Amino acid sequence: MFSKTTEYALRAAIYIAQKSTADKKLGIAEIAKAIDSPQSFTAKIIQQLTRGNTLVSSVRGPNGGFFMTEKAKRLPVRVILDLMGEDSKFQTCILGLKQCSELKPCPMHFEYKPIKEQLISLFADRSIESLAEDINNEHAFINSRNKRG
Amino acid sequence: MFSKTTEYALRAAIYIAQKSTADKKLGIAEIAKAIDSPQSFTAKIIQQLTRGNTLVSSVRGPNGGFFMTEKAKRLPVRVILDLMGEDSKFQTCILGLKQCSELKPCPMHFEYKPIKEQLISLFADRSIESLAEDINNEHAFINSRNKRG
DNA sequence: ATATTTAAGGATATATTTATCCTTTATTAT
DNA sequence: ATAATAAAGGATAAATATATCCTTAAATAT
Numbered sequence: 001m002f003s004k005t006t007e008y009a010l011r012a013a014i015y016i017a018q019k020s021t022a023d024k025k026l027g028i029a030e031i032a033k034a035i036d037s038p039q040s041f042t043a044k045i046i047q048q049l050t051r052g053n054t055l056v057s058s059v060r061g062p063n064g065g066f067f068m069t070e071k072a073k074r075l076p077v078r079v080i081l082d083l084m085g086e087d088s089k090f091q092t093c094i095l096g097l098k099q100c101s102e103l104k105p106c107p108m109h110f111e112y113k114p115i116k117e118q119l120i121s122l123f124a125d126r127s128i129e130s131l132a133e134d135i136n137n138e139h140a141f142i143n144s145r146n147k148r149g
Numbered sequence: 150m151f152s153k154t155t156e157y158a159l160r161a162a163i164y165i166a167q168k169s170t171a172d173k174k175l176g177i178a179e180i181a182k183a184i185d186s187p188q189s190f191t192a193k194i195i196q197q198l199t200r201g202n203t204l205v206s207s208v209r210g211p212n213g214g215f216f217m218t219e220k221a222k223r224l225p226v227r228v229i230l231d232l233m234g235e236d237s238k239f240q241t242c243i244l245g246l247k248q249c250s251e252l253k254p255c256p257m258h259f260e261y262k263p264i265k266e267q268l269i270s271l272f273a274d275r276s277i278e279s280l281a282e283d284i285n286n287e288h289a290f291i292n293s294r295n296k297r298g
Numbered sequence: 299a300t301a302t303t304t305a306a307g308g309a310t311a312t313a314t315t316t317a318t319c320c321t322t323t324a325t326t327a328t
Numbered sequence: 329a330t331a332a333t334a335a336a337g338g339a340t341a342a343a344t345a346t347a348t349c350c351t352t353a354a355a356t357a358t
Contacts, residue, residue, distance in 0.1 A: 001150065001238075001239075001241070001243055002243070002245070003345070003346090004245065004345080004346065005345075005346075007244055007245035008245075010243075010244050010257075011244050011245070011246075014244075014256050014257075018256075027304070027305090028304080028305075036246070038346080038347060038348080039348095040347065040348055040349075041346065041347050041348080043305075043306085044306095044307090044347090046305090047305080047306065047307080050305090050306095058304090058305060058306090059304085059305080059354090059355075060303085060304050060305045060306080060353075060354045060355055060356095061302085061303055061304055061305080061354060061355025061356050061357095062302070062303045062304070062355070062356045062357065063303085063304090063355090063356070063357095064303075064304050064305065064354085064355065064356085065304070065305080066305085077257075089150075090150075092150070093289070094150055094151070094159075095156055095159050095160050095163075096151070096153065096156035096157075096160070097160070097185070097289045097290075099289050100289040101289070104288070104289045105288070105289060106288065106289040106290075107163050107167075107280040107288055108159075108163075108226075108271075108280055109289070111271055111275060111280065112271065114267075115264060115267045115268055115271065118263075118264045118267070119264055122257075122260055122261065122264065126260060131256040131257055131260065139253070139254070139255065139256055140242070140246045140248050140249040140250070140253045140254060140255040140258070141246075141255075152315075152316090153315080153316065154315075154316075176334070176335090177334080177335075178334095187316080187317060187318080188318095189317065189318055189319075190316065190317050190318080192335075192336085193317090193336095193337090195335090196335080196336065196337080199335095199336095207334090207335060207336090208324090208325075208334085208335080209323075209324045209325055209326095209333085209334055209335045209336080210324060210325025210326050210327095210332090210333055210334055210335080211325070211326045211327065211332070211333045211334070212325085212326070212327095212333085212334090213324085213325065213326085213333075213334050213335065214334075214335080215335085
């Protein structure tokens with residue numbers, strides 16, 4: 001579905017939404033370990049997510065790190081894809097044809113269309129924090145220790 | 150969604166289903182031109198689709214080429230993905246987590262699940278020929294000249 | 299001011315995907 | 329048999345994605 005790069009971006013952003021506040025910043029080492037991704041590479045990716053200062057915020061130096069404001073957590077998941085340059089991910093033809101359209105549909109166009117629309121609205125309608133809600137405290141983030149008990 | 154390789158495979162197989170019979174084989178040059186793909190690369194990909202002799206058939210020499218039997222045309226689209234080694238494409242976690250499951254779901258698991266199921270059944274239930282049915286004769290295969298008029 | 303901490307950024311390495319070219323093999327037509 | 333045709337297959341190149349390392353810049357604590 002997504003490239004590894006985008007998978008790391010989604011995991012990182014969702015994790016930061018789950019675990020950080022303006023008062024509780026997360027270091028790159030913690031994030032990379034929690035989401036099971038290569039640290040240096042993830043650092044570059046999170047850099048991209050800080051561009052424009054709308055999604056992820058960062059502070060350098062001691063007690064610095066990454067965090068998301070409450071406002072940022074309410075943004076749609078789509079914003080992550082936008083910052084990764086994957087915003088047209090679901091807009092494209094499933095067979096990769098540039099000229100595929102309603103008027104000149106590819107052989108899978110109408111079969112794929114309703115599914116594509118659900119994918120688009122999944123990312124457009126759901127906020128990052130709505131996903132981050134950790135209902136049963138057993139999310140599949142490998143190294144996070146979410147259990148309270 | 151898919152890699153370019155898989156996109157070419159889908160386009161090629163669908164095109165061969167549309168245009169070939171055992172008596173009317175298609176050359177690699179025609180196929181590559183019709184589906185707008187690099188010829189040599191597409192040749193390798195179609196080779197993969199001939200493995201096991203269940204989907205695409207090939208004959209060498211003069212009047213040779215590629216074709217699909219009527220039986221092959223009735224196979225589900227999924228078979229193309231299988232031969233390309235992309236059979237688990239939709240089975241995987243949308244965030245790329247290996248340990249994502251019903252018991253330990255990733256933050257998008259349940260939101261993505263119904264969409265994933267539709268994708269799986271699109272490829273499992275629909276036959277290649279059912280897609281290939283060229284309803285309005287204006288498919289987005291760039292260089293095919295489907296118009297009868 | 300200085301040292302320490304942590305992200306930002308540049309340069310480079312590695313792996314994988316995508317693509318081309320050339321030779322070989324099978325089949326057909328003469 | 330020989331030449332022509334078309335796919336099969338091997339070797340290699342180019343492009344892109346993935347990943348690491350090192351230096352720089354900013355913020356904090358002392």
